[in-house]
Amino acid sequence: MIAAIDIGAWFETIYAWLQNAWANLSSDFYLNFIKEDRWKFLVRGLGVTLEVAFFAAIAGIVLGALLAIIRTTADKAGRLRFLNWLAKLYITVVRGTPVVVQLLIINFVIFSSAFIDAVIVAIIAFGLNSAAYVAEVFRSGIMSIDEGQFEAGRSLGFSYGQTMLYIVMPQAFKNVLPALANEFITLLKETSVSGYIGLIDLTKAGDIIRSRTFSAFFPLIAVALVYLIMVVVLSAGVTRLERRLRNGAR
Amino acid sequence: MAQGNPLIEVVGLKKYFGEVHALDDITETIYEGEVVAVIGPSGSGKSTFLRSLNLLETPTAGHVRMEGVDITDPKTDIDMLRQKMGMVFQQFNLFPHMTILKNLTLAPMKLQKLSEADANARAMALLTRVGLADRAGAYPAQLSGGQKQRIAIVRALAMQPDVMLFDEPTSALDPEMVGEVLEVMRNLACDGMTMVVVTHEMGFAREVASRVLFMDGGRIVEQNTPQELFEHPKSERLKSFLAKVL
Numbered sequence: 001m002i003a004a005i006d007i008g009a010w011f012e013t014i015y016a017w018l019q020n021a022w023a024n025l026s027s028d029f030y031l032n033f034i035k036e037d038r039w040k041f042l043v044r045g046l047g048v049t050l051e052v053a054f055f056a057a058i059a060g061i062v063l064g065a066l067l068a069i070i071r072t073t074a075d076k077a078g079r080l081r082f083l084n085w086l087a088k089l090y091i092t093v094v095r096g097t098p099v100v101v102q103l104l105i106i107n108f109v110i111f112s113s114a115f116i117d118a119v120i121v122a123i124i125a126f127g128l129n130s131a132a133y134v135a136e137v138f139r140s141g142i143m144s145i146d147e148g149q150f151e152a153g154r155s156l157g158f159s160y161g162q163t164m165l166y167i168v169m170p171q172a173f174k175n176v177l178p179a180l181a182n183e184f185i186t187l188l189k190e191t192s193v194s195g196y197i198g199l200i201d202l203t204k205a206g207d208i209i210r211s212r213t214f215s216a217f218f219p220l221i222a223v224a225l226v227y228l229i230m231v232v233v234l235s236a237g238v239t240r241l242e243r244r245l246r247n248g249a250r
Numbered sequence: 251m252a253q254g255n256p257l258i259e260v261v262g263l264k265k266y267f268g269e270v271h272a273l274d275d276i277t278e279t280i281y282e283g284e285v286v287a288v289i290g291p292s293g294s295g296k297s298t299f300l301r302s303l304n305l306l307e308t309p310t311a312g313h314v315r316m317e318g319v320d321i322t323d324p325k326t327d328i329d330m331l332r333q334k335m336g337m338v339f340q341q342f343n344l345f346p347h348m349t350i351l352k353n354l355t356l357a358p359m360k361l362q363k364l365s366e367a368d369a370n371a372r373a374m375a376l377l378t379r380v381g382l383a384d385r386a387g388a389y390p391a392q393l394s395g396g397q398k399q400r401i402a403i404v405r406a407l408a409m410q411p412d413v414m415l416f417d418e419p420t421s422a423l424d425p426e427m428v429g430e431v432l433e434v435m436r437n438l439a440c441d442g443m444t445m446v447v448v449t450h451e452m453g454f455a456r457e458v459a460s461r462v463l464f465m466d467g468g469r470i471v472e473q474n475t476p477q478e479l480f481e482h483p484k485s486e487r488l489k490s491f492l493a494k495v496l
Contacts, residue, residue: 151306152343156357156409157333166356171347 032218045205052122053188059127064134094132107197118199141172181238254282263312272298274468285445287455290465304335336406340418342398344390351386376404396427416447
């Protein structure tokens with residue numbers, strides 16, 4: 001009998017504790033997300049993060065492809081030596097310094113006296129940064145294509161550029177897709193340092209909520225979850241694209 | 251040797267890879283309608299010779315003229331001239347990311363500005379000729395080696411070239427697939443196509459070629475009609491080569 005009473009009391013204690021915890025959690029949730037419409041803060045931050053990441057990725061692809069073409073043209077055909085030297089220097093500097101430092105330099109040194117929207121500054125900084133990595137990804141992709149493919153294209157009468165465009169690049173793109181996706185996942189997450197130049201992105205929004213409510217759990221976990229969901233969706237999209245491109249490959 | 255007009259003229263062609271003289275002062279003319287087989291031991295420079303004809307190798311010295319135009323002149327539009335010189339490689343080099351049909355239509359559509367319908371019609375006619383019309387929608391990876399090489403031949407033919415260059419077209423094939431590829435080449439020769447064929451297939455050289463060049467050490471050591479060259483070799487090097495391969 002004594003044991004039974006003890007168990008009953010024990011359950012009651014746990015129940016009370018759970019009830020209390022639930023009440024705390026829901027009030028915490030209310031405080032961080034509902035009160036003063038704080039969730040809108042996160043949504044706006046997410047918008048900024050997506051905007052910066054998307055346009056930086058496009059800038060990275062365009063500039064990265066250009067750098068890769070310069071690098072491989074120099075390696076294959078021995079032309080564009082000076083541009084190649086510049087491209088190598090650029091890639092070395094960008095890969096050799098932290099992206100936060102690059103962001104700060106671009107904001108406070110290069111655009112120090114110009115009134116440019118912080119979003120634009122971030123897009124430029126992350127785009128320039130991403131380009132260096134994308135360039136090396138594309139370059140390895142182009143180099144992975146058998147020389148015979150290149151010769152077959154040229155022997156049909158295609159110019160160097162046409163051979164690259166119709167024959168080498170499509171195959172290289174397929175080969176580098178996983179590495180490229182990896183780079184964009186990294187880019188998306190790296191934009192979380194945008195707060196350093198006063199941009200309110202997803203991370204900064206979560207952090208601001210934390211500093212107002214003095215409760216860290218919900219805002220930070222929410223921010224982490226949103227990043228995770230974005231990356232999972234991005235990865236799934238890339239996997240589907242890979243599968244579609246794989247038909248007919250060796 | 252019944253001869254048409256000179257099609258490719260090679261004058262004093264030299265190619266050095268560092269210290270190695272892959273081509274050592276070659277002067278030779280390929281005439282219209284000829285089937286020239288190039289034989290010789292490996293490292294004799296025969297592939298380099300062939301690849302110099304459409305400038306896949308840049309010669310160290312000398313000139314190559316195609317239909318009277320010096321292709322070694324930097325001012326020449328080499329891409330235009332290459333459209334007239336089909337090339338078939340040992341490793342096929344089909345474009346793996348395209349269907350067979352697309353492999354055949356890409357160059358005619360992009361370079362000769364053929365409409366898709368015209369390019370498809372030309373491609374299907376060629377595929378029918380080599381018995382592969384039913385594979386038009388397949389990808390290269392789905393074909394056997396012999397099929398791939400037949401496709402590679404008609405891909406080059408789709409540009410309607412004036413000359414076809416073959417770089418050891420059967421060397422990468424399983425033995426049972428060599429026949430089907432040689433058959434296509436034999437038919438091509440019968441149709442009067444000018445061909446330069448680097449080959450190890452002595453039977454093919456003897457039967458189909460109108461002239462055989464024997465290369466060794468970067469030079470054309472001996473050349474003759476196939477009958478004469480194979481029956482009555484003159485140089486010691488050719489004799490010892492033939493003794494090994496026949």
